Amino acid sequence: METRVWNKTFILLFAFEMFAQIGANTINPIVSNYAVWLGASYAIAGFLAGINAFVSFAVRPLAGIFLRRFLRRKILLVATIAFVASAILCTVFASLITLGVQRVVFGAAFVFKSALVVAFASSVVPKEKLGQGVGYIGLANVLGAALGPVVASFVSNAMGYPFTCGVGVAFFIIQFIIITMVKDPHEAEQEETFAKLREENAKKSTREIVKAETRLSSMFHxxxxxxxxxxxxxxxxxxxxxxxxxxxxxxxxxxxxxxxxxxxxxxxxxxxxxxxxxxxxxxxxxxxxxxxxxxxxxxxxxxxxxxxxxxxxxxxxxxxxxxxxxxxxxxxxxxxxxxxxxxxxxxxxxxxxxxxxxxxxxxxxxxxxxxxxxxxxxxxxxxxxxxxxxxxxxxxxxxxxxxxxxxxxxxxxxxxxxxxxxxxxx
CATH class of the missing domain: 1.20.1250.20 (MFS general substrate transporter like domains)
Known part of the structure; x- marks a missing residue:
């Protein structure tokens, strides 16, 4: 059991969260302006800027099903790949359609990232220092939220909106490299839980499984x-x-x-x-x-x-x-x-x-x-x-x-x- 907050896994998770937030906040502030630049009305621009939040809200109840079935490190890896791919879309293909797809994919991936980072970090710090662990991860969030818009403002004014999305891609790639370096000390515990769930489901009919997975207790804590x-x-x-x-x-x-x-x-x-x-x-x-x-x-x-x-x-x-x-x-x-x-x-x-x-x-x-x-x-x-x-x-x-x-x-x-x-x- 770790006795320090700033152990190797925690440091990597801190960096992961910070670069995730810098990347997100490099792209998010320019979405409405990017849409107008592409010819959208202000109403459409506002819709595109906010649709990721709506997608996050819609996906979050379903996320519980995945969180109960897959290793959290692998979920974070897939979410990061989604961040990279969605940002590449609005870098290479400058259109309202690809911008809309980016917002939808980003909103869905963000649900899993946000749910897992704090939970992951809280499990690799001493129990008596839980507040410090969660607080410092929140600080990574704050730093990213502060630095991202500065990058967005400077780069978009100098190089344009597609290039700014490309800078976001770079931050997400760094995030991807970091998550591949993370080792989860609780993977055996998760695998044991998943194995028990598979054993239980093997005894059930498809209808019973669907009914069980759509219960509120399966989607929420x-x-x-x-x-x-x-x-x-x-x-x-x-x-x-x-x-x-x-x-x-x-x-x-x-x-x-x-x-x-x-x-x-x-x-x-x-x-x-x-x-x-x-x-x-x-x-x-x-x-x-x-x-x-x-x-x-x-x-x-x-x-x-x-x-x-x-x-x-x-x-x-x-x-x-x-x-x-x-x-x-x-x-x-x-x-x-x-x-x-x-x-x-x-x-x-x-x-x-x-x-x-x-x-x-x-x-x-x-x-x-x-x-x-x-x-x-x-x-x-x-x-x-x-x-x-x-x-x-x-x-x-x-x-x-x-x-x-x-x-x-x-x-x-x-x-x-x-x-x-x-x-x-x-």
Whole structure:
């Protein structure tokens, strides 16, 4: 068992996630502009920019079937090949059709990558350092999300959109090389689980197998559903700020919005080592409230932000809160779960995030049509408060569920000891 967070497998997974995010965020920001350059209307361009999120939402329930049947390292390998192939399409064949295919393939592959990376990383770090492991993988995500758009802006202005997609291909190829170097210490455990599933299915008819695979418990980790539902309220304001902070900044006559996510990333980089250790030391029940309060405070500051300084302060406070609470919640999703359960748990958790990222900007855009940006941001503040409140209920539920599991495990162990004693007596 590893005693360090930064072991070889974890370092490779960190690099894998970072290059995956750089590649994705090199291509994602230019999709709408690329589509318009190819002759699409703004409506079609917006559709192409967002269709990958819809595909991810549609595929995620089905992903559980694959996660329960195939080695996670091989799934990540196939997903990476899909990233490379889809990016090559919009590099070599500049057309709206190939751009649309790229978005669909990318959206489907992203589901498996997102579900497995955190689960994989959490299984190769010491249990008592789970928060640090998940937090640092999240930091790779943040770094990629920060660097990708910078690359996209520079390269697209200098070399054009197809060439920019080619740069994305290069990052995905690096990602592919990295995943071929990763060794999974839990593959034997996964193979054993798959073998048991095959044995069970061999005794069933095709109809029984289909019925079993289409049950909710086969597609989702049911005990993660409560946390996933709260994640709708996390992704709602995050998605809104991501999409509208520049517009709000321009409306108020300041360039502060341009600095928002740069400051957010810097704060996450500086605080992540501390906040992840706090999770490991005190647990989710004690860290979620202060982190949630900071998140809400950052949104309140954004309501009144009208200068570069106030946008920067808002970003710093929001980053200290949301940037810490998000990985804490991810850690909570995989805490105490088996290797197989962790992947299912993350896939279930991200379903809530997908919904929030979709409806947040949509509803906020409607509000902005009929009201002011201040009212729109207050509405998102209300959703953030709901997230913190629902997390309080979740914490109480999880504590009771953990107690039930511990009692059941103790009873099972006592039963085994009793049987062993009887056999010894005989």
């Amino acid at each position: 049911l005990k993660t559903v409560p946390l996933a539902l709260t994640f709708i309220c996390e992704a709602f304001p995050y998605g809104t700020i991501l999409m509208f902070v520049l517009l709000v900044s321009e409306e108020r006559g300041t360039t502060g919005g341009a600095f928002f996510f740069a400051v957010y990333v810097i704060v996450c980089l500086l605080l992540r080592p501390l906040t992840t250790r706090l999770y490991d030391k005190y647990g989710f029940a004690k860290v979620f409230l202060p982190e949630g309060i900071l998140m809400c405070a950052g949104i309140i500051i954004l309501v009144y932000a009208d200068s570069v300084a106030t946008f920067i302060i808002s970003a710093a406070v929001f980053g200290a809160g949301q940037g810490a609470l998000y990985p804490s919640a991810q850690s909570e999703a995989v805490r105490g779960r088996s290797t197989q359960e962790s992947a299912m748990a993350m896939n279930t958790l991200y379903l809530g995030a997908d919904i929030g990222m979709f409806i947040g900007p949509l509803i906020s855009g409607i509000i902005l049509e009929v009201a002011t940006s201040e009212i729109m941001i207050w509405a998102n503040f209300a959703v953030a408060v709901i997230w913190v409140i629902t997390l309080a209920f979740y914490v109480r539920w999880r504590a009771k569920d953990d107690l039930k599991e511990a009692e059941a495990a103790a009873a099972a162990k006592a039963g085994q000891t009793e049987v062993a004693g009887e056999q010894t007596g005989e």
